[in-house]
Amino acid sequence: MSFKVYISGSSSSAEEWKRALEAPETELRKLTDEQKEVARRFQITEEEYARGVLAFLYGERAQKERGEKLGNTIVRILEGLGAGYKLLAVVLEGVKLRWVLRIETPQGIKSISIPLEVADDVIDSGVIEMLEGLKQRVLTGIGSSAGSSRP
Numbered sequence: 001m002s003f004k005v006y007i008s009g010s011s012s013s014a015e016e017w018k019r020a021l022e023a024p025e026t027e028l029r030k031l032t033d034e035q036k037e038v039a040r041r042f043q044i045t046e047e048e049y050a051r052g053v054l055a056f057l058y059g060e061r062a063q064k065e066r067g068e069k070l071g072n073t074i075v076r077i078l079e080g081l082g083a084g085y086k087l088l089a090v091v092l093e094g095v096k097l098r099w100v101l102r103i104e105t106p107q108g109i110k111s112i113s114i115p116l117e118v119a120d121d122v123i124d125s126g127v128i129e130m131l132e133g134l135k136q137r138v139l140t141g142i143g144s145s146a147g148s149s150r151p
Helices: 014-022 033-041 046-079 116-125 128-142
Strands: 004-008 086-093 098-105 108-115
Touching (some): 014 046, 046 086, 046 098, 046 116, 046 128, 098 116, 098 128, 108 128
Parallel strands (some): 004 086
Antiparallel strands (some): 086 098, 098 108
């Protein structure tokens, strides 16, 4: 993989919470002194807090995998444009409900915002219409001189 995936503002799904709640104690991370203090302030056990940390890690890992899938799709789109186009990073901005692509182009580095729902449609379905919509967003984001007339 020639690009990096960064996760910011990640959350955990109900499935990841369930998995963390059912995980054996051996999978729980040792809490830092700060984490122990937070657990104490919120009047929850250290184990409960540790399970929350584990759920967060599961969620972050799942989002990273989704970012890799999205990135691999973008790499294939860029390969069709010829030399000079390279995906550098895929960044999840969870609070803003978007992925940001950092793409090196002959004109410099471009940042392209992809709404989560668009990325989810592409990642989860792979339907040609969804892929074509993503491709058009990327081509528009890097500029019309990038060969937007190519199939």
